[in-house]
Amino acid sequence: MARALMTGNAAIGEAAIRAGCRCYFGYPITPQNELTEYMATNLSRRKGCSFIQAESEIAAINMVYGASLVGARAMTSSSSPGISLKQEGISYLAACELPAVIVNMSRGGPGLGSIVAAQSDYFQATRGGGHGDYRTIVLGPSSVQELADLTYKAFDLSDKYKIPVIILGDGVLGQMMEPVEFKYEAPAELPIRSDALRGAKGRPSKYIKTFTSNPAELEEINWSLFRRYELIKREETAWETFLSEDAELIVVAFGIAARIAKGAIKTARASGLKVGLLRPITLWPFPNEAVKELAKRVKYYLVFEMNMGQMIEDVQLALEGKGEVSFYGRPGGVVPTPSEVSRVISRLYYQKGLK
């Protein structure tokens, strides 16, 4: 099955198994159930692997923590309200410098919200999310193919930097079917991380902990985390540009909104408007340099999100006042159409006197 027609949720499952994910722990919540079900079907009876439908989101993330402690590639997935419950565990994973992959097929909020796609968890995902001064790598795919590709990447980044990685999708990405090619297959047995707890055999015992009664020690732990975050910012920031070379207006959008924006930009281009796209692929680290580079030439920006304006703050921070930023957003699970967004683009284009 190198190439298949699959839902985004199932594609993550297949990519995770191919990436050497040995443990999946989840809890039912719409719109990500197909992923849990895929793992129940395809991982649970696999030799050396484990699948548990946990009693709660909290238990699931702590099982991931346990599996990661002993060196297994482990994953959990959920959707917005469930991700809130997982934040305790994510904070511990970050503090203990443990790899883990967490998928958020986000839905409308706040509260129980709706089961429809939304991007209202951007703040939660990119600001750490739980308690304490930490970050996670956040990947924002915008197609089923990219869900698969970024799932492999999530496991690799997570192991490389010993950091939890969030894949921030949404209900549309999770549910829609597209052709997807699986380009990667991990070796049957991955090496066990050298820092994993495997019992004190042939070495002194060791422990993994976060608590300390010494503020100076905790400060150094925070500094050490932040040194790694700086390295990640330098090495791993990823983005895509589309028709941006001659653009006078740049739309900034991520995930499924970027997909919608692409359609809108094509329509705008057809009527002669010079519009391009910047799509952050890593939401944390945010592609500040890409924004700064564009700002040398482009003055006008339209941030389009399926929320009331969250990523816009990162765009404004990156621009440092050097551009003019407008915003269009639909919260609550309303999915705007490309023609709706193209109307917003052309209105802004004419208002700013670009044509």
Added chain:
Amino acid sequence: MKKIYSRPKSLKRTTFHYCPGCGHSIVHRLICEVIDEMNLQDKAIGIPPPGCAVFAYYYFDVDMAESAHGRGAAVATGVKRAFPEAIVFTYQGDGDLAAIGTAETIHAANRKENITSIFINNAVYGMTGGQMAPTTLSGQKTTTTPYGREDNLEGYPLKMSDIIAVVKGAVYVERCAVNSPANIRKTKKAIRKAFQTQIDGLGFSLVEILSPCPTNWRMSPIEAWQWIDDVMSKEFPLGVIKDITGGKDAD
């Protein structure tokens, strides 16, 4: 001269931070004696909780990892599922196992996770300064039940081991105490049996240990030992609650 008593090999040579008369240090030692006797030092992975025993990793000379409050059974589940060769035990207090971690504990037992939980019941939240625990006795004064725990307002003492015992996947549950040499010996026997249950791959085992907390009980160590006999063990009777391990002592 024959040496008849010494520090267990798997107990680190350091000073406990526990208060005088606290039961934790006794239980630590018992677990380490069992780990030594069963030759488990190189395959044991312990999961200590937030609370007084948070520094257990400074004392046990085995691999250990801190758990978030109450999540010990879920963390141990992940460890054991990903690394079945390990002998995995959680070390949890009453607030941890019977309040915030109730769900994790019950469901780990129900999945018949092949892990061992050592459950310290001292009827209070110790490290935070003696607040009401789920196991606080009716009428008992704590910092959050200053008028005495009133059943209708603050609930009854929760018998978590009895709850676990009715879960099908739990195969061995015993309640012990560390308030006399005889009870300490029984406790060690129970810990040993719980580890053996795991080694034999039989399923979830839990040993509840009534443990003195003289500091928060506002008692002397001797009074605390006596209180376990006179009051606490009346509410939480000692003995095997469930044993379907199939051994000669089994139900």
